[in-house]
Amino acid sequence: MAEYRICVVGAGAVGEQMVRLLRRRGFPAREIVLFARSDRTQEIDGESYEVRTASAEAFEGFDLAFFAGTEGAKGASQTYGWEAVKRGCTVIDNGDDFRMDDRVPLVIPEINPDALDRHQGLIANPNCSTSIALMALGPLHRAYGLRRVVVSTYQAVSGSGAGAVRELEAQVRSWVAGEEMACEAYPHRIAFNVLPKIGSLKNGTPSEELKMSRETHKILGDDSIRISCTCVRVPVFTGHSEAISVECAQEVDPAAARELLEQAPGVRVVDDPGNEVYPMPVDSENREDVLVGRIRTDSALDKGLALFVAGDNLWKGAALNAVQIGEALIGRGMM
Incomplete structure (x- = not known):
């Protein structure tokens, strides 16, 4: 070679x-x-x-x-x-x-x-959140045809760089010591908090959310998919998680979707909530596969399916x- x-x-x-x-x-x-x-x-x-x-x-x-x-x-x-x-x-x-x-x-x-x-x-x-989501959405789109996607992300601070990682750690130490928390990487404290805006505003929409929509259309080659996204920074060091609901063109059975995702390259199905087994960012760190679980019918959408994914934003992302x-x-x- x-x-x-x-x-x-x-x-x-x-x-x-x-x-x-x-x-x-x-x-x-x-x-x-x-x-x-x-x-x-x-x-x-x-x-x-x-x-x-x-x-x-x-x-x-x-x-x-x-x-x-x-x-x-x-x-x-x-x-x-x-x-x-x-x-x-x-x-x-x-x-x-x-x-x-x-x-x-x-x-x-x-x-x-x-x-x-x-x-x-x-x-x-x-973008990291797009890559992690599409590891599950790509196979579903090929099999069932996505019409609508609603995503809420829970994104780790390492996505903002090493300075944000240090800031979260320093803020936790300050909280334990009863000291004031310094904020430099983010406009508000991230320790024990979530920030529901990632990136700069473009026509009133955060850039991170625009990326999810535009990049999904380009990768899947289908601009007709309607996408709604809310991107949130959470006090996790590494590992992005996403709650996803999809509306499909065809009826989708959760068991069939689970079997499809079990065969998808780069995906590991982790889906036994009755025994507290589901995707978590702590389990995705330093793992090449994206974890997918909580696969179930979404009754709020026509031909709907809901799932939860987690992936290492520094690796697959x-x-x-x-x-x-x-x-x-x-x-x-x-x-």
């Missing part, structure tokens, strides 16, 4: 997870180099990696570049994405700069791998999906 020169742009939480998963999954990498704002050496899982200062010229000679940008972190892919492509490097971008660009496929390998055939050198990773896109490119003979 051919081996590839790999670079990861961004040495933060998602970048580290990308390197970790490239190694864990045995990606055929001859070399892995990190790009960031300054030169240094960074240790990941006991192994030292060279960190180089990012520049357009730095991408010369690399086969594949993983851009690890987190949500709302502008700059790296805007500055270097197409520059890397010009230099013969295929780019997989975790940020949101090019997701809705007509030139750029938006890909979940288990759901729409054929979209890779149309790439022009740059491929986008979906970011780094893992990007690595899987790289694997899919190789598997399709496109590298």
Whole structure:
């Protein structure tokens, strides 16, 4: 098997997870180099990696570049994405700069791998909440046809970056000590609280909710699906959870839906609520599969089904999906 020169742009939480998963999954990498704002050496899982200062010229000679940008972190892919492509490097971008660009496929390998055939050198990773939801919604749409989707998300603070993780921990310590809680990452305290707005407002709708709708339409190739979404930040370190109700074009039996999802790649059905078995973010951390459970009829919707999902937002919601896109490119003979 051919081996590839790999670079990861961004040495933060998602970048580290990308390197970790490239190694864990045995990606055929001859070399892995990190790009960031300054030169240094960074240790990941006991192994030292060279960190180089990012520049357009730095991408010369690399086969594949993983851009690890987190949500709302502008700059790296805007500055270097197409520059890397010009230099013969295929780019997989975790940020949101090019997701809705007509030139750029938006890909979940288990759901729409054929979209890779149309790439022009740059491929986008979906938003974390979209990826986790569609691992369940994709198979249901193929089998029953989705007409309406209503989603409420419960999103971990790690989706906002390392600073938000530190802030939650510091606020919990302050609460225990009876001290005032400092708020920097969020406008209000996150400890023992929930924040029902993620992202900036665009025409009165938070950007996180717009992403869920637009990205779902693009990935599933169906703009007719009506989508209502409320995205909520919760005091959980890692692991996004989502309560989802769907209205289908065909009658859907919960037992048949459960069997369908049990066969879906990348999904693990965890559904025995009578014995307190259901998806939880704590169980999704460092797990490649998305957990799906609480599968039941939703009587409020015509031909309705309700379910609950949980997934690691740093893995399937970011780094893992990007690595899987790289694997899919190789598997399709496109590298």
